[in-house]
Amino acid sequence: MDDSADDTPGPLAFRPAEAAVELPRPDGTTEAAVRRTLGQRRPLRAPHGSPMVDRLDLLASALTPELTALVVLWLGGTRRGSRDTRIAYADDLLLWADWARHDLGREPFSLDLHRGEVTIWLTRQQDAGAAVSSISRRLSTLSSLYSYAASWGLPVVSPISVDDHRPRIERGRRATSARVLEPGQIMAMLAAARDVRDALVVGLLFTDALRVSGICAANDEDRRDEGRRTWLKVTVKGGTTKLVPLDTTVAELLDLYIVTRPAWTGPGPAPLIVDASGKRLDRHDVTRMLRRLARAAGIPRPEKVTPHSMRASAATDQKRRGLAAEDIQELTMHADVRTVMIYLDNDGRNERVAAITDDLGRVMTAVPQHLRRPD
Template sequence: MWLTRQQDASAADSSIARRLSTLSSLYRYAASWGLPIVSPISIDDHRPQVERGRRATSARVLDADQVAALLASTADVRDALVIGLLFTDALRVSGLCAASDTDRRDEGRRTWLAITLKGGKTKLVPLETTVAELLDLYIATRPTWIGAGPAPLIVDPAGKRLDRHDVTRMLRRLARAAGIPRPEKVTPHSLRATAITDQKRRGPGAEDLQELSAHADVRTVMIYIDDAGRNERIAAITDDLGRVMASVPHHLRQAL
């Protein structure tokens, strides 16, 4: 009856499948606490088969030249830093906004950032050279943090922790200034999707791209992959993505 109602209401197959998956997860969670229940969702529930991969509702993918155009349109260090971090490390915006000063690591000639992933796990990501320099410059000029606990890595003009809405507004403003078509469709996830797509075209193996993107199923795949040199390969990907950082305006680079 529920499926029929959903279909009569013209719900998309992906929406129906997602709702059934959520309900199934709820029953599994309840059962894990010893509740004597059985999930009503079985292999015979006619759950729609949804094709995986990119769809019209997926994040807008740009190209590296358009990311460079975004950078060239920046007027302050913070905006250039946010673009650099999101693109060269293919970060989720949630991880970027949650980062604090204490998440930075300086090891030898490389600066790393401990990013919180979905599920609360953390992962060290390497910072491309220009991005690391922009971070140093930004921290030196960042509004003073007066809140409790460690200072947020990146803040808004009022000195509060940056959030995803701030980043989305910033990217769309820069996209309009750069003349990028459909700027209203540019999101923080666009930079992540663009980075992964860019590197897929340039040759790194699927396992390295999965490690770079830190998708939920990456760890299962990576169990079967030789760990030797993984950090160096991911650092090389970050450095290659950093080629767009040459578009940081000259007046900002003078201070680096």
């Protein structure tokens, strides 16, 4: 966005035929805060290794100026306080703009989609094998932005229909949940690591059940050495921070990695983990890394392995080893223990239900023998 823009109110009209609606433009403080929160990423369709760009600049190049101003206000609102949520909304919006440009020949992107076009998008997503959860999230992103625009009195109508577009998502562990790996498969991925960084990332994600955003956002200054234990300060959902203990081997790998990693030349504090060119690692880098390791380890369907797989695998492993749900909640840093059950709902469900049925079946001993074995 143009940093020289003044803070005076300006018109924001998505349909020229309609009367313009006055909408305050975001002030410099709000825009700067959103820019910091969104951080950087590679442009869509850019080859691996391309320079990172501020997400806000990518949005400004993909959206109309009026919609860009609205998006800054939308992402700066308190209802979207989580950094991860804001980044996810921004990335989803970039995907919508990219689709409209390549499939509809329409750019820059504005809130002028109609119901039939969203149906086309949905069909393409399903044909491409997109996860139901991903489809639902991207629809929710667009729906939320339309609702926000309407709350300003803008003449927009959401093209998203509950009947036509909203996929049904079953709660609990299902096929669309994170892929769970066995500990032996995690070990095979570690054995396949070709450098210290690969092993360090897998170790951090699995042994601390971390979100990928936590390790990507971590800086050198977030490391703490206290006695014989090394700790890492990570940012969790809601923007709060917590200290997590590092496994001894993970801490040793971190020591070695810091000595051998590419030098940081960018502004601000040095990232804890960087890519091969010395830029901050992002979740796409981590996903590619994990799938490469999964292929090298001979794990079936490596394309289904994600950073969240490490987290789900850690929670599932500890559940199988008898850890209470409350302790798994502490490990995964979820605010609500019910969220933890998403990891655990279907793990060994048939065996658990069978055991419960057998235990309840003790009352059946009261059935008369002649009824159980009639002559």
